[in-house]
Amino acid sequence: xxxxxxxxxxxxxxxxxxxxxxxxxxxxxxxxxxxxxxxxxxxxxxxxxxxxxxxxxxxxxxxxxxxxxxxxxxxxxxxxxxxxxxxxxxxxxxxxxxxxxxxxxxxxxxxxxxxxxxxxxxxxxxxxxxxxxxxxxxxxxxxxxxxxxxxxxxxxxxxxxxxxxxxxxxxxxxxxxxxxxxxxxxxxxxxxx
Amino acid sequence: xxxxxxxxxxxxxxxxxxxxxxxxxxxxxxxxxxxxxxxxxxxxxxxxxxxxxxxxxxxxxxxxxxxxxxxxxxxxxxxxxxxxxxxxxxxxxxxxxxxxxxxxxxxxxxxxxxxxxxxxxxxxxxxxxxxxxxxxxxxxxxxxxxxxxxxxxxxxxxxxxxxxxxxxxxxxxxxxxxxxxxxxxxxxxxxxx
DNA sequence: GAAAAAATGAACATAATGTTCACTTCATCA
DNA sequence: TGATGAAGTGAACATTATGTTCATTTTTTC
Numbered sequence: 001x002x003x004x005x006x007x008x009x010x011x012x013x014x015x016x017x018x019x020x021x022x023x024x025x026x027x028x029x030x031x032x033x034x035x036x037x038x039x040x041x042x043x044x045x046x047x048x049x050x051x052x053x054x055x056x057x058x059x060x061x062x063x064x065x066x067x068x069x070x071x072x073x074x075x076x077x078x079x080x081x082x083x084x085x086x087x088x089x090x091x092x093x094x095x096x097x098x099x100x101x102x103x104x105x106x107x108x109x110x111x112x113x114x115x116x117x118x119x120x121x122x123x124x125x126x127x128x129x130x131x132x133x134x135x136x137x138x139x140x141x142x143x144x145x146x147x148x149x150x151x152x153x154x155x156x157x158x159x160x161x162x163x164x165x166x167x168x169x170x171x172x173x174x175x176x177x178x179x180x181x182x183x184x185x186x187x188x189x190x191x192x193x
Numbered sequence: 194x195x196x197x198x199x200x201x202x203x204x205x206x207x208x209x210x211x212x213x214x215x216x217x218x219x220x221x222x223x224x225x226x227x228x229x230x231x232x233x234x235x236x237x238x239x240x241x242x243x244x245x246x247x248x249x250x251x252x253x254x255x256x257x258x259x260x261x262x263x264x265x266x267x268x269x270x271x272x273x274x275x276x277x278x279x280x281x282x283x284x285x286x287x288x289x290x291x292x293x294x295x296x297x298x299x300x301x302x303x304x305x306x307x308x309x310x311x312x313x314x315x316x317x318x319x320x321x322x323x324x325x326x327x328x329x330x331x332x333x334x335x336x337x338x339x340x341x342x343x344x345x346x347x348x349x350x351x352x353x354x355x356x357x358x359x360x361x362x363x364x365x366x367x368x369x370x371x372x373x374x375x376x377x378x379x380x381x382x383x384x385x386x
Numbered sequence: 387g388a389a390a391a392a393a394t395g396a397a398c399a400t401a402a403t404g405t406t407c408a409c410t411t412c413a414t415c416a
Numbered sequence: 417t418g419a420t421g422a423a424g425t426g427a428a429c430a431t432t433a434t435g436t437t438c439a440t441t442t443t444t445t446c
Contacts, residue, residue, distance in 0.1 A: 024402095025218045027434060040437080041393050049435065217433095220403060233406080234424050242404065 010035060010045055011059035012098075014052050019101035023053055054118065057109060060099040061122045064092050069129055078137045079187065085133055086183055089126075089159065093167045100167050107168050110160055127156050134190075143190045155186065203228060203238055204252035205291075207245050212294035216246055247311065250302060253292040254315045257285050262322055271330045272380065278326055279376055282319075282352065286360045293360050300361050303353055320349050327383075336383045348379065 001009070013034045017026050028049050032039040046052040068088045075081040093100045103109055111117035131152040137143030162182075165175045194202070206227045210219050221242050225232040239245040261281045268274040286293045296302055304310035324345040330336030355375075358368045 021214075021218065025214065028436090029434075038394055039435080040395065043436065044392070221405090222403075231425055232404080233426065236405065237423070 007045060007055075008059070010042070010052075011056040014056035015060050015098045015102060018053060018056060019098040019105075022105040028052065057099075057102060058119060058122060060096065060102070061109075061119055064089075064096065064099065065122065065126055065129070067092060068126075072133070078133065078140055078142050079191070082133050082137065082187065082190070083183065085130065086159065090162060090166075090179060093163065104168055107164065110164060123156075127152050130156060137190065142192060144192055146190070158182065200238060200248075201252065203235070203245075204249040207249035208253050208291045208295060211246060211249060212291040212298075215298040221245065250292075250295060251312060251315060253289065253295070254302075254312055257282075257289065257292065258315065258319055258322070260285060261319075265326070271326065271333055271335050272384070275326050275330065275380065275383070276376065278323065279352065283355060283359075283372060286356065297361055300357065303357060316349075320345050323349060323352075330383065335385060337385055339383070351375065 010031075014031045017031045017034050020026070021030065027039075028042060029039045031052070032042055035042075042052065046055060068085060071088045072081050072084045075084055093103070109119065111120070111123050114120065114123070117123055131148055134143065134146070134148050134152060134155075138145055138148065162175065162179050165171050166179075203224075207224045210224045210227050213219070214223065221235060222232045224245070225235055228235075235245065239248060261278060264281045265274050265277045268277055286296070302312065304313070304316050307313065307316070310316055324341055327336065327339070327341050327345060331338055331341065355368065355372050358364050359372075
């Protein structure tokens with residue numbers, strides 16, 4: 001197992017444990033135990049506990065991002081691609097129990113304002129994916145000539161709000177309906193007549 | 194609210210918090226917070242953290258015991274009473290989520306050997322209830338003239354084993370079937386022909 | 387089998403948390 | 417109403433738990 005794979009293994013174990021107990025209540029030894037190693041050894045891979053937490057969460061967020069990117073890359077029709085992007089992104093957390101729990105314990109992970117965003121780089125990349133789909137729609141003459149940057153930011157904010165409503169505040173069913181409604185409206189708003 | 198009621202309130206809050214985090218990971222301040230008081234104040238009611246834990250668990254066990262006792266006291270037929278005793282006792286934990294969680298985190302609560310039983314007094318009272326039903330069956334000429342003390346101990350051990358299997362090891366469905374089977378056999382074994 | 391890399395576990399520093407207690411607030415009753 | 421005891425507070429303190437380091441050992445690589 002090379003260093004890359006070891007790091008992945010460590011981050012995933014750490015995320016599981018942080019999900020179980022929350023940041024404060026997990027000891028770095030709990031994570032070492034989960035990995036079958038000693039805590040001293042963990043410090044060859046991360047700077048300190050906080051660093052381990054941030055790397056583990058980052059890893060989780062990147063998995064999320066990669067899964068969405070993969071699932072839309074081969075879609076020809078840009079409208080379908082836009083819908084898939086939104087839906088896959090929105091529903092992902094229903095499957096990733098660890099990341100979901102960590103998020104519930106620590107909602108500050110989410111960028112309320114992009115100023116105080118601990119994971120700014122990852123969010124920027126996610127927004128880039130959204131932006132690229134919007135740009136493509138315009139380039140292909142399917143979407144109206146909107147201001148891509150501002151619309152990206154707006155849609156991303158709405159998307160984050162939905163995720164918080166659904167997974168952090170658990171306003172499940174009715175929120176999902178709202179999401180589909182909103183998605184329909186946005187798509188119609190985007191399309192050229 | 195008198196002292197008695199306050200103690201009850203404290204024990205129930207403590208049990209909820211211990212259930213959430215386990216003994217080691219709960220701070221006495223967590224419990225104080227749950228009660229809306231300061232931790233200093235808690236020490237007017239308990240000796241230390243371990244004492245609080247034991248009192249909270251004891252309170253939970255006594256609730257269990259009282260519920261079973263109440264539910265069988267008005268049953269005329271001793272066979273029905275015996276069946277109800279076993280069934281109510283066995284199924285109780287499916288409803289008391291806090292006590293169940295605490296038990297899962299700390300199976301030593303249960304008397305593996307009565308030598309090292311932290312809650313010996315409570316278990317003794319539970320056994321007394323069982324013993325009294327057996328004695329009544331014999332007195333009324335419905336049960337065979339078995340050795341009540343030894344049988345009580347045996348049945349109680351089996352009962353505890355079923356509870357551990359069902360709630361601690363979560364071997365749910367098939368264990369419940371086994372329980373009903375076992376109960377049937379035991380009752381038949383008790384009855385005079 | 388030498389050199390490098392990875393892992394260990396004990397030692398250490400420090401932060402977290404259990405516990406105490408002088409003091410404040412609240413309730414009771416003359 | 418104001419004296420008295422009970423209940424509660426919060427800061428201080430002692431101790432434990434836990435994060436972090438590092439000399440040493442074990443494993444891997446070549």
